[in-house]
Amino acid sequence: MRHLVLAQARAHRGRYVATALAVIVAVAFVVLTLVLSDTVNASITKSTAAQYEGIATVVTPEGPETDPDRTLSAVGAAPGVRAATLDVTGPVRLAYADGASAYGTAATIASDESMRWQRLADGRWPAGDGEIAVGSSSGRAVGDTVTVADLSGGTAPASVTVVGVVDVAGSPLAMDSGQIFGDAAQVRAWSGESADWEIRVAGDGDAVRDAVALAAPGTEVVSGEARATAVSDAHVGDIALLRNVLLCFAAIAVVVAGLVIANTFAVLLAARTRELALMRCVGVTASQVRRSVRGEALIVGSVSAVLGVLAGCVLAAGVVAGARAADAPLPLTSVSVTITTIVAGLVLGTVVTVVAANGAARAATRVSALAAMHPLEAQPEPVGESWVRRACALLAMAGGSALLVIGAWVSNVLIACPGGLLLFVGVVLASRRIVPAAVGAVGDAFARVGGPIASLAAGNARRNPRRTASTATALFIGVTLTATIVVGIGTLKAGAPEVVDQNFPVDIAVSATTEPVPVGGSARFTAIDGVHAGTEIASATVTVAGTEFSVLGVDPASAAATIRAEVRLPEAGTIVLERSLAETLGVHDGEIVEVGGGTGMHDLTVAIADAGSPDMISMGDLSAVDDSAAPETMWLKLDDDLSEEDLVAVSDEVSRVAEAAFPGSEVVGAVKMRQTLENVLDTMLLIVAGLLSVAVVIALIGVGNTTALSVLERRRETAMLRSVGLSRSGVRSLLVREAVIIAGVASVLGVALGLVLGTFGTASVIGASHVGLGAVPWLQLAGIVVAGGVAGIVASLVPAQRASRVSPVAALAG
Numbered sequence: 001m002r003h004l005v006l007a008q009a010r011a012h013r014g015r016y017v018a019t020a021l022a023v024i025v026a027v028a029f030v031v032l033t034l035v036l037s038d039t040v041n042a043s044i045t046k047s048t049a050a051q052y053e054g055i056a057t058v059v060t061p062e063g064p065e066t067d068p069d070r071t072l073s074a075v076g077a078a079p080g081v082r083a084a085t086l087d088v089t090g091p092v093r094l095a096y097a098d099g100a101s102a103y104g105t106a107a108t109i110a111s112d113e114s115m116r117w118q119r120l121a122d123g124r125w126p127a128g129d130g131e132i133a134v135g136s137s138s139g140r141a142v143g144d145t146v147t148v149a150d151l152s153g154g155t156a157p158a159s160v161t162v163v164g165v166v167d168v169a170g171s172p173l174a175m176d177s178g179q180i181f182g183d184a185a186q187v188r189a190w191s192g193e194s195a196d197w198e199i200r201v202a203g204d205g206d207a208v209r210d211a212v213a214l215a216a217p218g219t220e221v222v223s224g225e226a227r228a229t230a231v232s233d234a235h236v237g238d239i240a241l242l243r244n245v246l247l248c249f250a251a252i253a254v255v256v257a258g259l260v261i262a263n264t265f266a267v268l269l270a271a272r273t274r275e276l277a278l279m280r281c282v283g284v285t286a287s288q289v290r291r292s293v294r295g296e297a298l299i300v301g302s303v304s305a306v307l308g309v310l311a312g313c314v315l316a317a318g319v320v321a322g323a324r325a326a327d328a329p330l331p332l333t334s335v336s337v338t339i340t341t342i343v344a345g346l347v348l349g350t351v352v353t354v355v356a357a358n359g360a361a362r363a364a365t366r367v368s369a370l371a372a373m374h375p376l377e378a379q380p381e382p383v384g385e386s387w388v389r390r391a392c393a394l395l396a397m398a399g400g401s402a403l404l405v406i407g408a409w410v411s412n413v414l415i416a417c418p419g420g421l422l423l424f425v426g427v428v429l430a431s432r433r434i435v436p437a438a439v440g441a442v443g444d445a446f447a448r449v450g451g452p453i454a455s456l457a458a459g460n461a462r463r464n465p466r467r468t469a470s471t472a473t474a475l476f477i478g479v480t481l482t483a484t485i486v487v488g489i490g491t492l493k494a495g496a497p498e499v500v501d502q503n504f505p506v507d508i509a510v511s512a513t514t515e516p517v518p519v520g521g522s523a524r525f526t527a528i529d530g531v532h533a534g535t536e537i538a539s540a541t542v543t544v545a546g547t548e549f550s551v552l553g554v555d556p557a558s559a560a561a562t563i564r565a566e567v568r569l570p571e572a573g574t575i576v577l578e579r580s581l582a583e584t585l586g587v588h589d590g591e592i593v594e595v596g597g598g599t600g601m602h603d604l605t606v607a608i609a610d611a612g613s614p615d616m617i618s619m620g621d622l623s624a625v626d627d628s629a630a631p632e633t634m635w636l637k638l639d640d641d642l643s644e645e646d647l648v649a650v651s652d653e654v655s656r657v658a659e660a661a662f663p664g665s666e667v668v669g670a671v672k673m674r675q676t677l678e679n680v681l682d683t684m685l686l687i688v689a690g691l692l693s694v695a696v697v698i699a700l701i702g703v704g705n706t707t708a709l710s711v712l713e714r715r716r717e718t719a720m721l722r723s724v725g726l727s728r729s730g731v732r733s734l735l736v737r738e739a740v741i742i743a744g745v746a747s748v749l750g751v752a753l754g755l756v757l758g759t760f761g762t763a764s765v766i767g768a769s770h771v772g773l774g775a776v777p778w779l780q781l782a783g784i785v786v787a788g789g790v791a792g793i794v795a796s797l798v799p800a801q802r803a804s805r806v807s808p809v810a811a812l813a814g
Contacts, residue, residue: 019264019353022698023304024311026257027349029694030250031312032319034341037243039320042336047171048232051117052200055224057209059199059216068197071216075199078215080208084201085110086184090191093666094178095147095157095659096140101667104178106148106187109133115200118181123164126182133164135179141165147663148180150190157663158186169324200224249692252477254352256695259474260702261356265297269360290361297357298350305349312345313337389429396426404756408763416764420757424480427753431473436465438745439472446741453730456721457737471702472746478696479747479788482689483754484761486780489682491762494775505565506635508654512662516630522558524661525636530650532639533561536631540622543596544575545585551575551615553622553629562637568609569616575604576616582608597625696791703743704795711735711803718803728804735800736793743792747785755781 052058059075061068068086076084088108095101109125110116118133123142126132132148134140142162149157166181168174188195201212213221222230269276276289284292317335400422407416427434443458450457461468510525522534538553556569563569570576575595577587587593589608594601595617602624604617622629638650651667658665711718718731726734755776763771 018701018704019261019268019300020304020307022257022260022264022701023301023349023353024308025694025698026250026253026352027305027308027345028311028315029253030247030348031309031341031345032315033243033247033250034344035313035316035335035337036319038336038338038341039316039334042334044172045228045232047173049228051231052224052228053117054202055200055227056203056205057201057212057221058224058227059201059212060220060222060227061197062218062220064193066218068199071219072199074215075201075212078208078211080203080211082202083112083115084199085112085115086197086199088184088187088191088195088197090187090195091151092178092180092190093149093151094180095149095663095665097145097659098656101655101659102178103151104180105176106180106182106190108184108187109181110200111183115202119167121165121167123162125164127163128183129186130158130160131163131182132160132186133166133181134162135168135173135176135181136165137168137174138165138177138179146180147659148186148190149663150192151194155189155192158190159663160186198227249694252481252692253695253698254348256474256477256698256702258352258356259470260698261353262359263471263474263702265293265357265360266363269293269363293357293361294354297354297361301350301353302346304353305346308349309342309345390433393426393429396422396429398426400424400426404760404764408760408768411764411767413761413764416761420484420761424753424757427749428473428477431476432465432469434749435469435472435476435745436462438749439465439468439741442745443741446737450737453726453734454737457734457741460734461738461741468742472742472749474702475696475699475743475746475788476750478692478699479750479784480754480757482692482696483751483781483784484757485689485692485754486777486784487755487758488761489758490777490780491759491771491775492766494772495762495766495770505563505567507564507638508636508651509668510634510636510654510658510662511666511668512632512634515662516632517634517662519631521631521661522634522636524657525634525654528650528653528657530639530642530646531636531654533558533637535559535562535635537633537635538619538622538629538631539633540597540626540629542617542625544593545587547585549581549615551617551622553619553631554616555619559635562635564637567613568607570607570618570621572618572620573605574607574618575621576607576609576613578609578613578615579611581615582606595621595625597622597629599623599625599627601625699746700743700791700795703739703792704799711799719807731804732800735803736796739792739796739800740789743795744785744789747788750788751781751784 059071061071068088072084072086075081086108087110088106090106092104092106093101094104109118120133121136123133132146134144134146140146140162142165144162145159146162147157147159149155160182164181166179168179173179199216201208203212209221209223279289280286313335316337320335400419403419404416404423405419407413407419440458440462443461447455447458517536519536522536525531526534535555535558537559539550540553541548542551554569556571559569568576575593577585582588585593587606589606591606592603593606595604596602602621604621609615617625636654638647642650655667658667721734722728722731759771759776
């Protein structure tokens with residue numbers, strides 16, 4: 001039997017190309033994901049180990065009451081300690097000379113060179129105040145000026161000069177473009193209470209660790225190796241999450257590959273029905289035939305899995321090389337390929353192939369030996385499925401639809417998400433009924449307008465509904481997921497700005513962190529071309545009915561010209577309270593209350609605003625309550641007719657003016673939020689569409705396989721058509737139209753379900769009131785349908801061309 005299996009595998013190796021392609025693509029996808037994940041993990045572990053290389057022990061505080069300076073002195077005096085250094089890290093806000101600003105992380109550089117783990121790529125080490133080094137992924141160079149401020153605004157922003165560039169390639173720091181390095185005094189001043197610290201100690205092993213533990217009570221003392229592992233694990237956990245997300249897309253590709261492999265083996269065994277029947281006639285049992293088919297699947301799967309593993313490793317090497325050449329901010333050094341990854345790829349490709357081929361192997365032995373010796377003809381195939389499958393499909397679709405509607409109605413994505421998944425699973429389970437019915441309806445319409453050839457194509461498409469449903473389902477899965485993402489992101493991009501505007505009632509807000517805004521400070525910004533209006537905002541803590549809360553002091557006239565949202569503004573002698581706060585205070589609209597502040601008490605009339613509105617008071621009344629309150633924020637409104645390019649230009653100019661007039665200021669608002677959101681959504685769409693395209697490509701291989709099977713089963717029928725006058729081009733047209741019907745139906749059904757899932761998914765995130773039919777990307781959905789039809793044509797060209805070359809006489813002979 002082994003010799004027979006090997007002989008059959010060699011004899012039919014040309015027909016295994018489709019199966020091999022499906023396995024290779026799926027395995028390569030999985031291996032690529034695992035190799036890149038392992039590469040990043042290895043790079044992080046290596047770079048983290050370098051930071052703690054030669055370190056005997058690391059001291060970290062157990063609570064905020066531990067003083068780092070006293071601890072460092074005690075540790076340095078412990079027996080056996082050769083050197084000890086205090087490492088401090090903390091968050092900072094950075095502003096650059098070109099107007100750009102960002103949040104970053106400041107870290108110290110050890111004064112003792114033996115304890116300094118950073119590597120200098122350019123320039124020199126900072127020598128004191130006013131000097132910093134930046135990470136090599138920052139895009140900044142020696143000589144640049146940076147303004148560094150703490151997040152709380154407790155210290156004045158410091159203008160510092162970049163004197164060095166630290167090489168962070170291959171380390172987790174490469175992912176932080178705002179990483180800066182300075183001496184301990186600067187970093188501690190900038191970070192304040194948000195700083196984290198640890199003490200690295202060099203010495204002789206366990207003896208030093210015990211001595212340090214005695215010298216520094218109230219701290220945690222671990223070995224350098226243990227600390228390196230803990231820090232590495234913290235970063236690796238984030239990479240593991242990304243790997244798991246990518247493996248979800250890989251699982252989709254594997255499922256689609258399984259469907260394609262099953263159809264591919266159906267093609268192969270249909271072509272060899274007479275051969276297998278002859279084996280049965282000479283004494284080979286049905287179980288032996290099944291074992292021989294499984295043996296061939298094992299060989300094909302194993303060889304394809306090896307090629308898939310090699311392809312995945314080569315692709316991973318290419319990605320790493322490309323990322324390093326492009327200076328991508330990713331911790332990538334050398335490619336890391338583990339035994340686990342290789343074994344996983346080999347086992348996955350082999351097992352999926354054998355399991356997927358098992359159904360075709362069993363079906364090949366259900367036909368009697370004598371019946372199989374007759375010429376191969378296609379017979380109508382009934383669609384049979386168990387009542388359990390039908391019941392599960394109905395329950396999944398009904399339950400999923402209900403959860404999806406409820407989730408969209410109450411704007412709860414945690415309800416809508418499982419509902420969408422259930423609906424999708426239910427439709428897939430019901431595809432054996434839905435797809436043939438849709439193919440029949442489309443085929444009938446196609447036949448009425450396309451003539452005799454179209455009528456033949458429609459009949460052929462629904463002749464084997466089980467196989468047609470399986471082929472269409474493979475493509476349907478990929479198209480549905482793609483359409484869901486396209487619709488979801490498209491409607492989210494259209495509806496999110498309205499949500500952003502509700503949460504940010506002004507276009508841009510400029511917050512000064514070090515000194516109050518002078519009267520008329522917003523005039524510096526309204527002078528910018530494209531800025532329509534501006535107003536200064538103060539904030540203070542006031543007391544009403546014994547309850548303290550914060551209010552905003554505004555000038556009602558200028559605020560009315562600046563705020564876009566419908567917000568109730570205070571008049572002189574009134575205080576605007578958000579509805580829930582008013583209920584907490586027990587006050588009503590129009591009621592006079594006593595408002596207290598740092599200066600004294602003042603009677604004001606309550607004006608209740610809608611939920612989510614800010615609590616406000618006029619600037620004059622705020623001065624009467626607290627004369628120390630001064631404007632610290634400016635709200636700006638931009639012109640209404642600005643294009644996206646103009647919005648970016650005006651926003652950048654506002655940032656430059658803010659940095660020049662108010663160093664260390666923070667620029668936020670709806671415009672910045674919208675720009676960031678659109679960039680994130682566009683990037684997400686490109687990434688997800690690229691990942692799902694792998695599944696779509698595998699599914700299109702299945703469309704070609706089904707067309708090939710149609711050619712094999714209808715050789716005599718095709719020959720008969722040729723003999724009565726159908727041309728070669730007519731044969732090609734017949735098969736191409738059949739593939740177009742299958743691919744088109746799968747694409748239309750996938751887009752329809754994706755439209756439902758994407759729209760309701762967006763409604764569950766931002767609310768149904770923010771989603772409209774006009775926001776649906778109809779052109780993109782039409783493009784997906786057209787692309788599905790065109791892909792069906794491309795997938796059918798090879799088998800159609802092969803069918804047109806068969807001699808009618810040879811085909812009729814058997």
